[in-house]
Amino acid sequence: MTSRLITGIGELVTNDPAAGDGGPLGPVRGAALVLDGERVAWVGPAGSAPPADARVDVEGRCVIPGFVDSHAHLVFAGDRVEEFSARMAGRPYAAGGIRTTVAATRAAGDADLAATAGRLVAEALRQGTTTMEIKSGYGLTVDDEARSLAVAARFTPETTFLGAHVVPAEFADDPGGYVDLVTGPMLEACAPHARWVDVFCEAGAFEADAARAVLRAGQARGLGARVHANQLGPGPGAQVAAEVGAASADHCTHLSADDVTALRDAGVVATLLPLVEFSTRSPYPDARGLLDAGLTVALACDCNPGSAFSTSMPLVVALAVREMRMTPAEAVWSATAGGAAALRRDDVGTLRAGSRADLVVLDAPTHAFLAYRPGVPLTFAVWRAGRPAYAAAG
Ligand code: NIG
Ligand code: FE
Numbered sequence: 001m002t003s004r005l006i007t008g009i010g011e012l013v014t015n016d017p018a019a020g021d022g023g024p025l026g027p028v029r030g031a032a033l034v035l036d037g038e039r040v041a042w043v044g045p046a047g048s049a050p051p052a053d054a055r056v057d058v059e060g061r062c063v064i065p066g067f068v069d070s071h072a073h074l075v076f077a078g079d080r081v082e083e084f085s086a087r088m089a090g091r092p093y094a095a096g097g098i099r100t101t102v103a104a105t106r107a108a109g110d111a112d113l114a115a116t117a118g119r120l121v122a123e124a125l126r127q128g129t130t131t132m133e134i135k136s137g138y139g140l141t142v143d144d145e146a147r148s149l150a151v152a153a154r155f156t157p158e159t160t161f162l163g164a165h166v167v168p169a170e171f172a173d174d175p176g177g178y179v180d181l182v183t184g185p186m187l188e189a190c191a192p193h194a195r196w197v198d199v200f201c202e203a204g205a206f207e208a209d210a211a212r213a214v215l216r217a218g219q220a221r222g223l224g225a226r227v228h229a230n231q232l233g234p235g236p237g238a239q240v241a242a243e244v245g246a247a248s249a250d251h252c253t254h255l256s257a258d259d260v261t262a263l264r265d266a267g268v269v270a271t272l273l274p275l276v277e278f279s280t281r282s283p284y285p286d287a288r289g290l291l292d293a294g295l296t297v298a299l300a301c302d303c304n305p306g307s308a309f310s311t312s313m314p315l316v317v318a319l320a321v322r323e324m325r326m327t328p329a330e331a332v333w334s335a336t337a338g339g340a341a342a343l344r345r346d347d348v349g350t351l352r353a354g355s356r357a358d359l360v361v362l363d364a365p366t367h368a369f370l371a372y373r374p375g376v377p378l379t380f381a382v383w384r385a386g387r388p389a390y391a392a393a394g
Helices: 081-088 095-107 110-126 142-153 175-193 208-220 237-244 257-266 274-280 287-292 313-324 328-342
Strands: 003-012 028-036 039-045 054-057 062-065 067-069 129-132 159-164 196-201 224-229 248-251 269-272 297-299 359-362 379-384 387-391
Touching (some): 062 328, 110 142, 142 175, 208 237, 237 248, 287 313, 297 328
Parallel strands (some): 067 129
């Protein structure tokens, strides 16, 4: 095992309040890091760094933890660019578009699904994402959901069973029968490949009782719960998430004051997905209000072919700052440590002794440049589990 000293760091974002000036990012100026194997072994002032086998000088660049993207739908076939163009011409976004992708996904072989997911995971890595959750949800039969999760598990341990994404066309007259399938044979087939269970609790998808049944069944099978909640309008999703003790309520675009209180009191992370509002031309969630109310906020991409076809966490950070009134420090925390909280992980999203050595070297002196220079590729290098995983050309 080789230890490496990373030095010449202009600003180090640790997300460790005990480090540096005690702010939420715990930035340390003039800092160095020592990586040993897969882990961070030491963080502190460069002048007191312990000896290491090798040395990497990042020449004044900022180093942040790798992004933790806690919400993505990467197992699908085809695209919906025509739906996007129609939406930009004024047609509203609706949950039913998911069925278009379901038909294409069912017709695709495992190798094609894996190739698409792998391409998107690699695209995300080039933008600094080192941990990614991946959901099923475009198969909606026992076999298609199980093989979707088997594909997802090739890329991440953070796999989520989303059989309750929409009611497929063949169950249009029997939505209760579909919930029975999801909570019975489909869950049995999928649970071995999944860490989480999720449900799209929304008008046009699943109402509160069905959502509760799906989440409770998943929990009884040992899966953690997460919920697509209050995306398209007010509804019961956030309350259901609080009631079942979900790790995260995702979207949270239309929350009442009671919803906010319920999420906070139940310790549910609010995961905001501003690329969805960007790509569906909709009002953004009230990040400022959630933060001021004391919730833990995560930021994620929700990459999917319908509502947000992007893997760019830097763009998410820029949107969160510009459109949702988060400070750059809050947005970077939410895109790293916040995502880790949403996945109930304590080994990623931070850079302190013992953390997994997942880090991004930005071609910029401070984290604020992620929002200050929107749309500009600022990834200089990415390290994952202590190994170089990406380096910008030239
Ligand atoms: O998170 N909300 C439900 N699911 C996805 C959209 C999926 C699609 O439109 O294909 C989302 O936005
Ligand atoms: Fe989603």
